[in-house]
Amino acid sequence: xxxxxxxxxxxxxxxxxxxxxxxxxxxxxxxxxxxxxxxxxxxxxxxxxxxxxxxxxxxxxxxxxxxxxxxxxxxxxxxxxxxxxxxxxxxxxxxxxxxxxxxxxxxxxxxxxxxxxxxxxxxxxxxxxxxxxxxxxxxxxxxxxxxxxxxxxxxxxxxxxxxxxxxxxxxxxxxxxxxxxxxxxxxxxxxxxxxxxxxxxxxxxxxxxxxxxxxxxxxxxxxxxxxxxxxxxxxxxxxxxxxxxxxxxxxxxxxxxxxxxxxxxxxxxxxxxxxxxxxxxxxxxxxxxxxxxxxxxxxxxxxxxxxxxxxxxxxxxxxxxxxxxxxxxxxxxxxxxxxxxxxxxxxxxxxxxxxxxxxxxxxxxxxxxxxxxxxxxxxxxxxxxxxxxxxxxxxxxxxxxxxxxxxxxxxxxxxxxxxxxxxxxxxxxxxxxxxxxxxxxxxxxxxxxxxxxxxxxxxxxxxxxxxxxxxxxxxxxxxxxxxxxxxxxxxxxxxxxxxxxxxxxxxxxxxxxxxxxxxxxxxxxxxxxxxxxxxxxxxxxxxxxxxxxxxxxxxxxxxxxxxxxxxxxxxxxxxxxxxxxxxxxxxxxxxxxxxxxxxxxxxxxxxxxxxxxxxxxxxxxxxxxxxxxxxxxxxxxxxxxxxxxxxxxxxxxxxxxxxxxxxxxxxxxxxxxxxxxxxxxxxxxxxxxxxxxxxxxxxxxxxxxxxxxxxxxxxxxxxxxxxxxxxxxxx
DNA sequence: ATAGGGTTAG
Numbered sequence: 001x002x003x004x005x006x007x008x009x010x011x012x013x014x015x016x017x018x019x020x021x022x023x024x025x026x027x028x029x030x031x032x033x034x035x036x037x038x039x040x041x042x043x044x045x046x047x048x049x050x051x052x053x054x055x056x057x058x059x060x061x062x063x064x065x066x067x068x069x070x071x072x073x074x075x076x077x078x079x080x081x082x083x084x085x086x087x088x089x090x091x092x093x094x095x096x097x098x099x100x101x102x103x104x105x106x107x108x109x110x111x112x113x114x115x116x117x118x119x120x121x122x123x124x125x126x127x128x129x130x131x132x133x134x135x136x137x138x139x140x141x142x143x144x145x146x147x148x149x150x151x152x153x154x155x156x157x158x159x160x161x162x163x164x165x166x167x168x169x170x171x172x173x174x175x176x177x178x179x180x181x182x183x184x185x186x187x188x189x190x191x192x193x194x195x196x197x198x199x200x201x202x203x204x205x206x207x208x209x210x211x212x213x214x215x216x217x218x219x220x221x222x223x224x225x226x227x228x229x230x231x232x233x234x235x236x237x238x239x240x241x242x243x244x245x246x247x248x249x250x251x252x253x254x255x256x257x258x259x260x261x262x263x264x265x266x267x268x269x270x271x272x273x274x275x276x277x278x279x280x281x282x283x284x285x286x287x288x289x290x291x292x293x294x295x296x297x298x299x300x301x302x303x304x305x306x307x308x309x310x311x312x313x314x315x316x317x318x319x320x321x322x323x324x325x326x327x328x329x330x331x332x333x334x335x336x337x338x339x340x341x342x343x344x345x346x347x348x349x350x351x352x353x354x355x356x357x358x359x360x361x362x363x364x365x366x367x368x369x370x371x372x373x374x375x376x377x378x379x380x381x382x383x384x385x386x387x388x389x390x391x392x393x394x395x396x397x398x399x400x401x402x403x404x405x406x407x408x409x410x411x412x413x414x415x416x417x418x419x420x421x422x423x424x425x426x427x428x429x430x431x432x433x434x435x436x437x438x439x440x441x442x443x444x445x446x447x448x449x450x451x452x453x454x455x456x457x458x459x460x461x462x463x464x465x466x467x468x469x470x471x472x473x474x475x476x477x478x479x480x481x482x483x484x485x486x487x488x489x490x491x492x493x494x495x496x497x498x499x500x501x502x503x504x505x506x507x508x509x510x511x512x513x514x515x516x517x518x519x520x521x522x523x524x525x526x527x528x529x530x531x532x533x534x535x536x537x538x539x540x541x542x543x544x545x546x547x548x549x550x551x552x553x554x555x556x557x558x559x560x561x562x563x564x565x566x567x568x569x570x571x572x573x574x575x576x577x578x579x580x581x582x583x584x585x586x587x588x589x590x591x592x593x594x595x596x597x598x599x600x601x602x603x604x605x606x607x608x609x610x611x612x613x614x615x616x617x618x619x620x621x622x623x624x625x626x627x628x629x630x631x632x633x634x635x636x637x638x639x640x641x642x643x644x645x646x647x648x649x650x651x652x653x654x655x656x657x658x659x660x661x662x663x664x665x666x667x668x669x670x671x672x673x674x675x676x677x678x679x680x681x682x683x684x685x686x687x688x689x690x691x692x693x694x695x696x697x698x699x700x701x702x703x704x705x706x707x708x709x710x711x712x713x714x715x716x717x718x719x720x721x722x723x724x725x726x727x728x729x730x731x
Numbered sequence: 732a733t734a735g736g737g738t739t740a741g
Contacts (some may be wrong), residue, residue: 170732282732313733348734383735421736456737491738524740534739561740596741628741 079647082563089651118198121348168196170203175210187211187273191223201230205239206356221254221262225276232275240276244283248292257297261304270306277305282314290318294327301338320353323624328353332366342373348380355388363388382408383419394692398435401426415446421453428461433640436461452478456488463496471496485516491524498531506531522548526559533566541566557583561593568601576601596628603636611636625656631663638671646671662688666698673706681707682714 014134169178182190191211194204205228212218224247231240259280263273277300284293293315300307312335319328332350336343347370354363363385367377382404389401401423405415420443427436436458443450456476462471471493475485490513497506506528513520525548532541541563548555560583567576576598580590595618602611611633618625630653637646646668650660660668665688671679685703688695 286732308732310732343733345732345734350734351735352734378734380735385735387735416735418736423736424740425737450735453737458737460738486737488738493738495738521738523739528739530740556739558740563740593741600741626741632741655741670733 043123064513103553127567129489140693166190167197167199167203170207171200173206175214178207178210179214187215187217188219188223191219195223195226196228201227201234202236205231205243218252221258222265225259225262225266227271228270228276229263232272233267233269237275240279241283244279245287248280248287248289256292256299257302260296260299260305262337263305264303274305274307278307278311281307281311285314285318290315290324291327294319294324294331297331297334301334301682306338307340307344309340309346312340313343313349316346316349316353320349320356325356325357325359336373342375344370344375344378344381347375347377348384351381351388352384352499358388358392358398360385360388360392367528377411377413377417379408379413379419382413383416383422386419386426387422390422390429393659395694398426398432415448417443417448417451417454420446420448420477421451421457424454425457425461426462428457431465433461433465433467450483452483452486452489455483456486456492459489459496460492461500463492466500468493468500468502481534485518487513487518487521487524490518490520491527494524495527503528503531503535508584520553522553522556522559525553526556526562527679529559530562530566533562533569536566536570538566540651555586555588557588557591557594560588561591561597564594565597568597573601589621592623592626592629595623596626596632599629599636600632603632603639606636606640608633608636608640608642612649625653627653627658627661627663630658631661631667634664634671635667638667638674641675643671643675659691660688662693662696662699665693666696666702669699670702670706673702673710676709678707678712682712682716685714685716693707 038473048518050345079614166178166181169181189251191197191204191208196205208224208227217450228240228243231237247573260277263276266276277296280298281296284290286294293311297307297312297315312331316328316331319325328350332342332346335346339652347366351363354360354366367381367385370377370381386404389397389404393400405419405423408415408419420439423439424436424443427439440450440454440458443454455474459471459474459478462468462474475489475493478485478489490509494506494509497503497509510520510528513524525544529541529544531537533542545555545559545563548559560579564576564579565728567573567579580594583590595614599611599614602608602614615625615629615633618629630649633649634646637643637649650664650668653664654660665684669681672678672684685695685699703714
């Protein structure tokens with residue numbers, strides 16, 4: 001809290017905290033004060049952003065120390081909280097106004113004051129020209145002070161003998177003139193001068209960009225951030241944002257700590273520095289340099305910058321998308337530690353991240369945490385959790401999803417369309433279309449209208465269940481209830497026809513799309529291409545591929561993956577390689593699936609050893625092998641009868657934090673069966689059930705064909721699983 | 732500045 005000035009003018013000086021204009025004269029400072037007083041009044045009236053409470057104070061003194069009329073100086077300060085009477089020279093008591101002074105003034109609070117002082121100075125100069133003020137004007141300087149009256153920052157010299165010409169040149173973008181000027185001045189020095197002159201930061205920025213390009217140099221981090229600092233002071237945030245965007249894009253070898261070191265050098269407003277750090281983190285995240293953003297987040301803590309949700313929420317979300325879940329949880333805990341107040345959105349991102357990696361219990365805990373922090377979960381929070389259970393849950397997951405639905409209703413949070421869509425999809429994916437239909441009815445009874453997504457989910461569910469006719473009927477029902485089928489609707493149906501061996505019907509639907517004014521997208525083509533590839537019709541597949549290129553629909557990695565898989569299954573590895581090269585030439589790079597296809601084709605040829613080499617190559621390329629990758633390799637080794645190697649792959653997978661899934665167990669169980677080790681296979685089966693994994697059709701086929709037919713009765717701890725039902729029943 | 736639902740390839 002600032003202590004307001006009391007009676008004498010000396011004290012006024014010692015308590016100066018806001019910027020002060022100091023004018024030195026050759027003579028007669030006292031008459032100067034009088035003139036200044038009226039000029040400041042004029043400047044204040046001209047400066048609209050000054051509030052009523054901001055008034056000017058004057059002080060004068062002599063350079064030599066005696067009070068005579070020799071050379072002297074006059075100071076004027078515009079500050080908050082003074083009453084009318086104190087605007088006079090050497091004003092008296094102001095103690096009653098103390099409440100108006102901000103307890104924690106920031107530099108930017110004084111910005112209008114700066115402008116006012118600058119205006120005053122200009123007026124002084126003008127007045128001198130027309131000789132209304134006696135005595136010769138020597139110099140005018142505006143500088144901020146601290147409580148002790150000392151300069152806090154470098155003086156913003158308004159003695160602009162250098163700048164007006166230069167700033168004019170810059171604002172008119174007369175670069176050739178500027179270049180001429182720079183024959184005797186170093187571009188770096190000029191930048192420094194500009195910064196010291198208090199010129200318009202936007203102009204300085206313009207010069208900064210031009211000089212870097214023109215002289216192929218890069219200004220130091222400190223100067224760079226001084227510009228950003230002054231832009232922040234003038235609240236030119238969008239300029240800073242676009243600057244940092246470019247900065248982050250072609251950033252050289254700057255380490256995050258070098259950057260963070262430069263920020264406090266550029267100014268010492270905690271607030272401005274934190275804003276700059278915040279915007280830097282955001283710039284990293286927006287340019288998909290998530291890990292760098294994460295590093296900056298960590299460093300910001302060390303440097304004492306306070307980040308906001310503006311950068312932290314996108315960072316959390318970015319980490320979830322990059323599946324850097326450990327880091328996401330770190331940021332979450334750290335935010336709490338640093339007292340960055342999380343909002344619902346922050347929590348929802350965290351819950352979503354945890355759900356996506358199957359940590360459903362942790363997600364539930366976070367929802368409990370929210371309440372402790374006084375944030376209420378909303379529909380989205382619960383929808384996210386329900387979706388987590390639908391997609392990642394184990395035995396009885398739909399029961400659990402239903403239970404959460406009931407819980408949210410009990411808490412007075414009303415389920416919406418999305419809630420029901422998630423549940424309907426959950427039942428469909430659980431191969432329980434009738435359950436899905438039940439929820440569909442329930443949704444309508446609750447007065448919610450199914451939307452396009454609802455129908456798409458159900459149409460897809462019916463198609464996956466082989467009921468393509470019912471799917472078509474549902475599409476018609478959707479149209480009659482005034483909902484327009486979109487690309488997804490068409491894609492889902494096309495896929496339904498493809499998977500049910502009627503590619504011709506699929507092509508008919510594809511042709512229909514045009515008539516209905518729905519544009520096929522890359523996925524439409526990819527689905528059809530895949531169907532032809534699976535059918536062995538590589539010519540037709542490539543015809544479609546060429547067609548999509550003609551129509552400017554750009555093939556995706558998935559498109560190439562389908563074609564590559566088709567070529568591999570024909571044994572045409574050479575053509576597959578060529579296609580990969582073509583893909584690379586289109587700036588697309590092989591993804592995990594591409595590798596899985598290649599690995600699978602090697603394994604099928606009995607070359608699992610070569611396939612493992614590709615696994616290593618994936619790590620070199622920074623790809624994160626999936627369950628499918630490892631399962632495919634294990635399958636390869638199992639087919640070769642090399643169980644030991646298969647188990648080593650499993651260990652490698654688990655070391656990377658991936659737990660065996662149903663397919664892993666199916667592969668291994670089958671491997672052991674083929675070796676005649678039925679007891680061991682049974683052990684794996686039990687292990688799988690103990691871990692809450694739901695056996696699927698393949699599991700049952702293996703049990704039936706490999707175990708039962710060989711006279712072995714699996715002891716699966718009394719688990720009986722009916723494939724067509726959702727839930728496991730225990731006897 | 733940021734959060735939840737549907738379609739393809741292994």
